[in-house]
Amino acid sequence: MTEELHDVRLSVNGVAHDARVPARRLLSDALRHDLGLTGTHVGCEHGVCGACTVLVDGRPMRSCLMFAVSAVDAEITTVEGLTEEDGSLGPVQQAFAECHGLQCGFCTPGFLTTITAGLRENPTPTHEECRDMIAGNLCRCTGYQNIVKAVERAAELVSTSSTTGGEA
CATH class of the missing domain: 3.10.20.30 (Beta-grasp domain)
Structure with a gap:
């Protein structure tokens, strides 16, 4: 059948x-x-x-x-x-690159989409809120410290782009 x-x-x-x-x-x-x-x-x-x-x-x-x-x-x-219309990295992707938020990269797409949604809901998260934002995503390589830094950096980039007309 x-x-x-x-x-x-x-x-x-x-x-x-x-x-x-x-x-x-x-x-x-x-x-x-x-x-x-x-x-x-x-x-x-x-x-x-x-x-x-x-x-x-x-x-x-x-x-x-x-x-x-x-x-x-x-x-x-x-x-x-998640990339910008011109093909450049979006703010969350840029933050991951700047903060070395990935190693093997397997988990990265899930983190990027999760953080994008999280920053739309809460564009100015505290350090603890950044950690909570990614709590449902697992990474076997990084130890999470640089991922948390990337979330904090992405929030800065999103904040900057929203004052200049961009979006997360």
């Missing part, structure tokens, strides 16, 4: 994509395999590590826990969608 396929239109990073997927295709798999957006990484496949985090209507979601058919009427933002 063959699995029934469903036609879906996913809005990802402001672009509509059509795909034909099984009903149980995970959003992470649809992004990576059907749309070729490989920036979203799949780690634990149980929603624990946060590597697969994307923004769904601006909120961080574990794409390994969501079916692609459930995302049809949502706006999805992946790590690829």
Whole structure:
């Protein structure tokens, strides 16, 4: 018996994509395999590590826990969608680069999307709020200190860009 396929239109990073997927295709798999957006990484496949985090209507979601058919009427933002319109790094990406917030980089896309959403909700977090913001994302390499510094630096960059007309 063959699995029934469903036609879906996913809005990802402001672009509509059509795909034909099984009903149980995970959003992470649809992004990576059907749309070729490989920036979203799949780690634990149980929603624990946060590597697969994307923004769904601006909120961080574990794409390994969501079916692609459930995302049809949502706006999805992946790590690829966090760059500026001119292709330069967005403020959270820039902060990670400046503060050495990554080592192997596997967990980084999930951190970047999580922090982007967190700074939209709280653009001036305290040190403790920065730590809390990333509490649901796991990293096996960095020890988190530089990631926390990157969140603090990203808040500065977002604050600066908002006074000059930019956005997180």
